[in-house]
Amino acid sequence: MRVDTVKRGEPLVAVLERAGVPRDEAARVLMESQAIDARKIRAGTTITSKVSPDSGASEVVLQLAIDRLVRFTRSATAGSRSGWLEKEETLSWTTDTVVVGGVVTSTLTGAIAQGAEAFPANVRDEVAYALADILEYRVDLSRDLREGDTIKVLMERQRAPNGAVRPGDVIAARLTVDGRRVETMRFAQGTKSSYFDGEGKSMRAAFLRAPLAFRRISSVFGLRRHPILGTVRAHQGMDYAAARGTPVRALGDGVVIFAGWKGGYGRVLEIRHRNGFVTRYGHLNAFAPGIRRGTNVSISRTVAFVGTTGLSTAPHLHFEVLVNGKHRDPRVALRNVTGEPLASGQRATFDDLKARLFARLDGPRDASTAAAPVVTRIAGD
Ligand SMILES: [Zn+2]
Structure with missing residues (x-):
């Protein structure tokens, strides 16, 4: 048993040859193959072959995916020009x-x-x-x-x-x-x-609990002290550390009531939702295409991207929830939704x-x- 992998940019015929299949036979095997396109085999693909010293390779297996392989077997009765049988197997x-x-x-x-x-x-x-x-x-x-x-x-x-x-x-x-x-x-x-x-x-x-998807941000919990900004400043909102360009999602269905520049917030987006809720997203790098005042947005839609505009020293999202014009802690405001x-x-x-x-x-x-x-x-x- 011989185990080998396809190197970057290497033609598959060369790999088969290294596995013990004569080059002209290997070329025919690949030409006849129904299961694989030799040009699309990825570097790193594993190839296993059974080889005997006198007669060369008798079986070659390409692991195309974790659950899919192609088995080539040399057979006197194969009925193909190459003399090899091909069988695709799904695990x-x-x-x-x-x-x-x-x-x-x-x-x-x-x-x-x-x-x-x-x-x-x-x-x-x-x-x-x-x-x-x-x-x-x-x-x-x-x-x-x-x-x-x-x-x-x-x-x-x-x-x-x-x-x-x-x-x-x-x-x-x-x-x-x-x-x-x-x-x-x-x-x-x-x-x-x-x-x-x-x-x-x-x-x-009706509402997500966070404007950034968990998989896109740091999984460190209890971000009471901001890892980049050092301390949580005295302001009415929550800061999420995230890379510049991280998608910002609409917290709920609503309509954009502001998309522009506002002092320390930098580039800021405001969405009005039902029941007097407004969500505000600050320090944005950019708005998503089509986002302007009057745009209707649905929950979870990407509306903007994290940045560090306005009074901000590092990329992060500043997020606020207002209910009937008053700042509310999102955790409290959304608890019963x-x-x-x-x-x-x-x-x-x-x-x-x-x-x-x-x-x-x-x-x-x-x-x-x-x-x-x-x-x-x-x-x-
Ligand atoms: Zn903030």
Whole structure:
């Protein structure tokens, strides 16, 4: 068995030759191939070959993706000019469920990493992002977590036969956020799955909790002291450290009432929402295309980009929430903005699933030792 990789800019025919296939045969194999386009094979692709000293290569396998390979086998009865048979194989991922999480000490990813031998380090950020996306109408995970808060996530884990692991969907999670309990679980209605809180209210609501997506900003929690600005200045807003150009999202549906320059705010955007809410985004580098006074925007749309205009010493977003013209702490102002409740006919099914999911969440971490597998039941339609 010989293992090799495709070097940058190297023709595939040369790699096959190195793998033990005579050059003219290799050229024919590639010409006949249905599965691969030799010009599109990426550098770094792994090639495994079976070679014997006297007869050369008898089998060559190209790993096209983590779950896809092409196997070339030399065969006297191949019926092809090259004398090789080609077979494309797809490896199937298997899914199980695991529980990850622990006590928050410094970062969300760090908390997720506890008990997360379930996931290799390089995909733990993805687990944190998936959770932050589900919670983005309810919790600002970049700001609200405190040391000692807890996170527990029941989620799907997908495994390939070659040992590769990737996170699947979050099934349920329970957190304490600044001491407050937050629960969420996936629930299917008809063919559509979405996330609900423990009370059966949709996790989607009229406002996001943060104007920057969690995956785009520092995951250091409790940003009471600004890492770049040094201290939180005496002003009525929140500062988010982020790279210049980071997309700024509309916190909710609304209409742009100001897009221009305003003293210390620098380039600033103001959006009016329903119920007397106005959101203000300052120190912007630029507005998104089409954003001007009078533009209607929908929740989560990119409306601007982080900058350091006005009275600002480093790229960051200055964010304010005003209610009926008065500054409010966004955490307080948005606390009671929650989603629509489930239809009452779904309630019994929901409660039954919730009991089983949270029992699993509190049970053993590894699915293989769980007494019973968790099956997400599709609610009757
Ligand atoms: Zn500020």
